[in-house]
Amino acid sequence: MNGSRSHRSTRSARSTRGAVVAAAATTAVAMLLTACGSSTEVSSGTTSTSSTATDGGAAAGAGAAGSGAAAAGSGAAGSGAAAAGSGAAGSGAAAGSAAGSGAAGATGFSCPAGEDTFTFASGGDVNIQDLWQKTLLPAWSKACPNVKITFNFDTHSQNANLDVSKVAAAIKTGKDVPVDLTDNFSNQAAKAGLTEVLTASDVPALSKVSKTALDAVKGAAVPFRGSSVLLAYDSTKIQNPPKTLDELLAWIKANPGKFTYNSPSTGGSGDSFMGTVVASKIAPDVLSKMQTDYDPSLESNFKPGLDILKDLQGSLYQKTNPNGNQAVLDLLAKGEIQLAPVWSDMFLSAQKNKQLPETVKVTQISNPSFTGGAAYMAVIKGTKHKASAAAFVNWLLQPEQQATIVTTIAGFPAIPNADLPASAQGAFDGVETQNLRPGFESKTNSDLQKQWAQAVAG
Secondary structure (H helix, E strand, C coil), rough: CCCCCHHHHHHHHHHHHHHHHHHHHCCCCCCCCCCEEEEEEEECEEEECCCCCCCCCCCCCCCCCCCCCCCCCEEHHHHHHCCCCCCCCCCCCHHHHHHCCCCCCCCCCCCCCCCCEEEEEEEHHHHHHHHHHHHHHHHHHCCCCCEEEEEEECCCCCCHHHHHHHHHHHHHCCCCCCCCCCCCCCHHHHCCCEEEECCCCCCHHHHCCCHHHHHCCCCCCEEEEEEEEEEEECCCCCCCCCCCHHHHHHHHHHHHCCCCCCCCHHHHHHHHHHHHHHCCCCHHHHHHHHHCCCCHHHHHHHHHHHHHHHHHHHCHHHHHCCCCCCHHHHHHHCCCCCCCEEEHHHHHHHHHHHCCCEEEEEEECCCCCCEEEEEEEECCCCCCCCHHHHHHHHHCHHHHHHHHHHHHHHHCCCCHHHHHHHHHHHHHHCCCCCCCCCCCCCHHHHHHHHHHHHHHCC
């Protein structure tokens, strides 16, 4: 997904696209059309491209973690494909650390036996394409030259419906599936029953990933990176930042003009703040339903949280909400505010690009935490290359590859931060990177945004 700031400003709208893709998966429309994209075969450490896509070449979905997950800024369970997928545009400097990392031994990974070739479909913006083609896939070729990968990439992931439908049609008719592995329409395909449920025997590193993220797709896809909204603070002014939502709300009231969040419809960080406050006043059993199903009759539960947000407006910077995630980062950079919710990958990218001083740090609150989402890998049901595809997923979950994701696109690792190489552990100090709390279901979240506009901003 797009790691640019302009794309992030519309991040909360991705849940709608996720719902469309999911609908396409369940209807399984057999549209056997030709998709345009790029096809890359990675073998023996070399990468070649051609202009014609293979069957199923256009990868779909908004990529959660992405562009980062539960893509939408809302973190909605129904829109999780987008959650982590975007990642911030990075330098690709970590290529060297990934090369040769697939050796058996300390990391618990060994290459599959025998020769094989499988098709991996991805999509998004150039930063994600570069992550695969310039860094991770060449490293895989060096680690396991006996298993080649045909890589199909669809820029901007514009063929989501088509790809899911082609997979569904192939499975229904008993034909060979056009894609063996995907990291884009994985969430929707998993929920539509089009993917394999992988176990620890298929992916030994599965024990390292978040159980919550696995449960969100009933084990039918594997999280391999993520992103989350965090609390950024000016450490020159705040030595002990709020640790819970209640402490944060109290701090805002005690320090008028020093905090803000963007309008929820203009970016996921503000959307997450809104959703977190509202969710904190909803009974757990009701909240669980509102995170997975669309039931307008439950939306009366929004009011207590919206009342808190309305009362908070007078304590915000200039008593209003800026437009977009980037506008909030800019206020932090200028020292106009001291505290704000921000996307994890946007924060890290801004600091790497010297657009945000190192004195601005991040932490995660609790009770509840802000929302986040995972990007998933899914092995398509019926593939003849399950073992090789699963081995690739296992390789991605090894510390070296997870560190590459952190340093290259500023994504959360899917494994515990403590398991990363020491050089990559400092990126998200003090943050529970596996804590990716889901937000409201996408339509429910859209309704919440509308009610916020009327009851809080209006």
